[in-house]
Amino acid sequence: MPTYNLTQIAQHNTVTSCWVIIRNKVYDVTDFLFDHPGGPQVIMGLAGRDATAAYVPIHPFDALDKHIAPEKHLGDLDQASILELRQAKKVQAKTRDELRVEEALKNRPPLSRIINVQDMEETAKKLLPYKALAYYASAADDSITHIENARAFSRFFFHPRVMRSVSGCDTSSTILGYKTSIPVYISGSALARLGHPLGEVNFTRGAYKAGIIQMVSTNASLSYGQIAAARCSSDQPLFFQLYKHKNDTTAAKRIQEIEALGYNAIFLTVDTLVPSNREMDTRAPHYLEDFENQGTKRKSDSKDDQEEVDILGTAGGLIINNDNDMTWERTIPWMRSVTRLPIIIKGVQCVADAVLAAEAGCDGIVLSNHGGRQLDYSLPPLEVLYKLHEEHPEVFKKTEVYIDGGIRRGTDVLKALCLGAKAVGLGRAFLYAQSAYGETGVVHLVRILQREIRFGMHSLGVRSIDQLSPEMVERVDWQPALPAKL
Amino acid sequence: MPTYNLTQIAQHNTVTSCWVIIRNKVYDVTDFLFDHPGGPQVIMGLAGRDATAAYVPIHPFDALDKHIAPEKHLGDLDQASILELRQAKKVQAKTRDELRVEEALKNRPPLSRIINVQDMEETAKKLLPYKALAYYASAADDSITHIENARAFSRFFFHPRVMRSVSGCDTSSTILGYKTSIPVYISGSALARLGHPLGEVNFTRGAYKAGIIQMVSTNASLSYGQIAAARCSSDQPLFFQLYKHKNDTTAAKRIQEIEALGYNAIFLTVDTLVPSNREMDTRAPHYLEDFENQGTKRKSDSKDDQEEVDILGTAGGLIINNDNDMTWERTIPWMRSVTRLPIIIKGVQCVADAVLAAEAGCDGIVLSNHGGRQLDYSLPPLEVLYKLHEEHPEVFKKTEVYIDGGIRRGTDVLKALCLGAKAVGLGRAFLYAQSAYGETGVVHLVRILQREIRFGMHSLGVRSIDQLSPEMVERVDWQPALPAKL
């Protein structure tokens, strides 16, 4: 293998010749620039330089092999350059944000003090690097839908039934025929390694240990192969959340890889065609710049008078190749033609589309607005579920219906199930759990929910999940005053 | 009687041989470990040691005689050991929480300044040991139901009637045929001695003096015998709140004892089969640990990485032997077979169960969600009462209906009575009153309510309780802005 030094590499910093260093290896990424999901400008910002720190936490380990042709793996950095980089890194003072995180980790509460989902979120938010926090926590525009997703649950009250035999109460159920210890799954979410070095594997192992099912995102920070390989048992089920590439051939290749790796279902994401406006994420670079420079004067900025609007956040780059022309007529039959896996539509946001999905023969529907991260003022999924139950109860017989968004309590899970949902997904909550406590946090979160679900079942007078029924829930005409922290 | 020293006793600290010291006496509680309502771990934490301080405030005086076989009453602590314990106690500095309470007691306002129920609550909250406060004040999950119980009353407004003769207005009524000065009773509540050394006897004496009726909890911190003996007159009525033991024989024995002691009715509690999630109570040990160690470093905790979820609070241990398989068909006839006392179902939370209770021939129903301490998002009792009145008015003719939860004002009492309730129960309010001012506080609280009820009757244009009618109340379609302190 040839070796290169920093000076040589630094000269390749243009769109016509763009090299980068990653983990002391040198790559020519010129041809890939315009295929990069985040657009070429992201790479150009690092052209001719060491890109390791920026690259590693948000890309699967096999991304370079997959996307950069072998002949563009130019060779290694020479020893002198390696030492120079290492030295530079040592000299470089820790950032204020890194110091903040270090201090926070020292004060991390013992897991025994985490007694509900909210505790987990609050704890993780203190521990996360700001960039990760901004990506995980951000939601669209004014976060109305993000907040209303959760608030919707507060308008549904119970009619608990008493004097019913409930001993031996069992919280287990199935999703697409696969057994689960509680009717909850880990919803697909990107970039788990921003929060914890082991990333999505924490979900894989935690899910196995706790008896629930993980959905793996196309945008996971580990490759779907790595995650499949991390399964604790050959029959541990895994679901895949697909962002369909606009090129059908590319998309078909991915689907077939997934099927070959033993994934058990495909959740086709239909609510995320283009990057949305997640302002916390967009503002994160500004926030960090100000945080690091506290007390010093902001340098003038060449962008000061620009008229164009950038979306700068972490999220922006993940989805620019998504297919914007999917239709019920074309896309579902095409998917059936390339895979035998069950197909679930994730991102249905109104009753009409739920009906169309069922008519199109989908195996499941996720009523979801992407956790309030896409279109603000999309109706809360629980409200859509309630309407669907009122207006088209036949849908629940044709297909399994799930919801995600805003679930924080066992009572939330039970409300959704009473109204016809087969299971519910949690995304951010599991991201927070693994960020703060790794695999153990994931298991702990399931235990919390299981305890709350079991208690709720006792109180509602049921001893198995299938006894939950719509009569046990009432949509009230007032709005409870929620705890301030929500 | 043999005597033992501390060293001897300390050796019996395992599940196969477990001794404890209580009030300078030595008990072998090995056989009882797994019958303890709070589970064996509670006792094991004190095994081989003096358990007096932890034991006394939350157990009736006769509990040891009742539950520990005579031969397991091993004997006395020897004199040297008694002195050693006493010395240790003297040396032991007062805790920060004890000092806080002492200071608060010095600033206790005179009773003349307590002019409403809220004042009483606020005063008591400042005076209570944190452990007691956490047990009394805590509610399920996010306290939504606890708060909404009270907030429900704010959506009901009056249609006061004028130009009606109201002189000689009389606030008295009856409950199950027993006379009461106002249509209010002291609802059963556990562990009154956590707040005041005389505990439940404050209720007994205060109720007599004020002319109202006390309901005694199975979990009272005095035995039901002691409370019965504290009656001020042989005909002072007393109600009993029964947590039915899962073993019918044990349960029957308790019921018959109750009847023999002269109790006048049994309120069978049906909403509390298993321990619920009361987070303030659960967090109390953590809170106190942090409070005592303020400014010092928390020691590392062996539970730091556990995945299981403990409920640590005071409440947890009270109910683990409750019958989880009661039914209308089985349990009511069985109770009729063991007692001639009136049977009231406490904890009905929806219209359907109220109808079933009436059909089952119960003598009364308490619409109650246990003060929001069991299932969060259980409908507020006042809303259930309103629905019951709208949908099944015949129930009020078949049986007496009571409600508890969220009552703080005479107007609250009147709203419930207009909608058909025969009387209302207050639990926490009386706990706070006796904690802050003993028996006198209990009487004062009744006087406050009586004054408010009488004024309300004047304003509504009625001169006796039975003139209250549904037309005097309207459920409005807006939510008043409540005072911040609620």
Place this chain on the structure above:
Amino acid sequence: MPTYNLTQIAQHNTVTSCWVIIRNKVYDVTDFLFDHPGGPQVIMGLAGRDATAAYVPIHPFDALDKHIAPEKHLGDLDQASILELRQAKKVQAKTRDELRVEEALKNRPPLSRIINVQDMEETAKKLLPYKALAYYASAADDSITHIENARAFSRFFFHPRVMRSVSGCDTSSTILGYKTSIPVYISGSALARLGHPLGEVNFTRGAYKAGIIQMVSTNASLSYGQIAAARCSSDQPLFFQLYKHKNDTTAAKRIQEIEALGYNAIFLTVDTLVPSNREMDTRAPHYLEDFENQGTKRKSDSKDDQEEVDILGTAGGLIINNDNDMTWERTIPWMRSVTRLPIIIKGVQCVADAVLAAEAGCDGIVLSNHGGRQLDYSLPPLEVLYKLHEEHPEVFKKTEVYIDGGIRRGTDVLKALCLGAKAVGLGRAFLYAQSAYGETGVVHLVRILQREIRFGMHSLGVRSIDQLSPEMVERVDWQPALPAKL
């Protein structure tokens, strides 16, 4: 006239012989003790002593002549005693509250800065002695009705009409046939002299100057004779707010005096039979005690352990002789038999009673809950008006309908008039205006309202009051977020 010294007088301090000094004169009030509207204990607190400071601001000048028989006017204080009292008064330091008021008066904003009703209230609240503030501002229980009275207006929005000729817009109207510059009157309120030395006369003169009508309360701090004498013109109309004495003869005498003095209508108050629970007023003595003793230790209080509940406030004493047995059948015909003045019922709080009042042939109805000072959770008058308009529009043809409570803006007045009210009353707002600026404040307040009403008429597309109509108002189904200060 005989004279007495302080030592002699001090001996008459029992219920069997009770003397007091008022304005250096000596009265034997023994026989009057139990006729005192505030009860004997109020006088007994001053027995054998100089009662001037407590007596003067809350009693009409002629009260002594009226209630104390001539032979009980014993004589004068001797010169030495007069000097002694004067000296004592000089030595006596000003109270903290007096100093606070003095300072506040120095910072009173110029009237030009008072641009709305809320400004007037805020300004006055800073200037008032605490006792006056507590009496004026207090409301029943938790002030829900007081707040909701105002909040009700916020749920009514306008349908303004454009392209209508509105030049020459005229805000004047009539009440019971008497001309008024705006459809607003000064509602009867007690104790104006607590806030300003000239008291109710500020209303009389201000009303004349601004062209509106004053209603005089039975509990005014000037006698109705004095107020009648203060009229600026012989044809200035005056209304009288009657609290009917339980003794018909006493009541008839008062009514006939009123008629003889030239009052033009009688507003019979029916919502205030007994003293209500106004907590700010009740707490005022405690508040002042703590305020004056700031930093010092509270002395122990003999009432510390009392069980009875006192209402200590200023309001309590005003109404204990009110007739609690008025009825439509008896009282209206009786009033017609003793007076030819128009009879208006003040304090109607529901539709049913409005209908009964109209059927009883009353000349007017005031939908009022006494400014939220009597029964908390009485429906807001605007809501009652709206219902009355929906359910019994014929009432508006039979009788004039007024409302009071919660009016702060010209738009509030217009909403009430659109829904059928003939005029609206303001009480507290005028109390605040005269307290802060005397007669000028009263005129200024009318000018503010007139400007707002005129602007509103322009915007609604009407040029005279009678063009206001129900179609211009809509009750919306959401609750606006009101400014924090409300």
Place this chain on the structure above:
Amino acid sequence: MPTYNLTQIAQHNTVTSCWVIIRNKVYDVTDFLFDHPGGPQVIMGLAGRDATAAYVPIHPFDALDKHIAPEKHLGDLDQASILELRQAKKVQAKTRDELRVEEALKNRPPLSRIINVQDMEETAKKLLPYKALAYYASAADDSITHIENARAFSRFFFHPRVMRSVSGCDTSSTILGYKTSIPVYISGSALARLGHPLGEVNFTRGAYKAGIIQMVSTNASLSYGQIAAARCSSDQPLFFQLYKHKNDTTAAKRIQEIEALGYNAIFLTVDTLVPSNREMDTRAPHYLEDFENQGTKRKSDSKDDQEEVDILGTAGGLIINNDNDMTWERTIPWMRSVTRLPIIIKGVQCVADAVLAAEAGCDGIVLSNHGGRQLDYSLPPLEVLYKLHEEHPEVFKKTEVYIDGGIRRGTDVLKALCLGAKAVGLGRAFLYAQSAYGETGVVHLVRILQREIRFGMHSLGVRSIDQLSPEMVERVDWQPALPAKL
């Protein structure tokens, strides 16, 4: 030209002879005093003195030529006086408010950090002179309608549609046949030069660059001639917002000038007949007086005891000559008789008037309550639009319907368009944008909205504006909790 000195001019300070200096020229304005739209007192406050600083920022450059007869242009100030004025100005310290603005400008964030409409508003509010802020930001009475205009949008949620082909999504549309890059126009607003020296021309140039249309107010701080002359291309469309003068001849002259200058439509303003109560604006002089005199004692004020109520703010003076007697029958035909331009009625506030406007043959309707600046409690335009759509859908076929008030997000625009609006207007937002960043700010604001609109269209499943439909929007029965800053 004759010259005058300061002493000579100072003598002409009465209503019978009133001279003022503006830009070193001397004018006799005696005859104009009572034609001044703000009333004579505004000029009299500057009589005999240099009025330049007060005059310039709020009057078009040609106002003197237009309103003051040539013979009243008396001549120039002499050189000595010019120097004296200049000297006086130098000596005069900057005001605290000027210093505050200077400091704020130094900390103005780069435009790249302005990522939504709210950011723009917040930034501008920090930079504006207080007088400008008070004029721009103020709203009627308690700002209820101003706030509810925005809050109304929060009650409308989307039914986003998935699996629809949306690539090539196009945000452009037309208004009255004129092309616009997004369905948004700059609504007419007065006095842009209060916020930026170039004033309305920033709108003209920014609108051209961003491809949208500007509406020019009668009360613009540049003349409509100047603004027309600033067009970037001869075919750049411009709309005119007309406040019709009460004198038809004066009004016709203005309309014909407008037409001759090439304006493309007339928006007749019908909701602003008389000055309204904008309290922030009214209080601005008091606020500034206190701000400048911080720490010093307020001088006593001759107005301290006045009873009359002044409206002192900037807004007051603009509209006192408006026609208060417009009607559908008279005014529309009259306008048709004097112009061939399309006529749009701006300020329709209820369904009934929208129907009448359509019947009167108007070319368009703006549902508007003047941004909440006129009648408080006027219904939010979005609610009127919703009702119009429900009750009179035919109106949308007869005429174009626009709305303004409360729009801050692309989603707001889309909601209005789904419900039938052809376009929406923003006023304050553009004032803030040009105040903070001039023309560039205007373009940036359009880019923000365009990005949000395009994203919303993608998410709703439409690729052109005309595919937006009522089924995509639902009015919900709860009120989202809005971000605190709203």
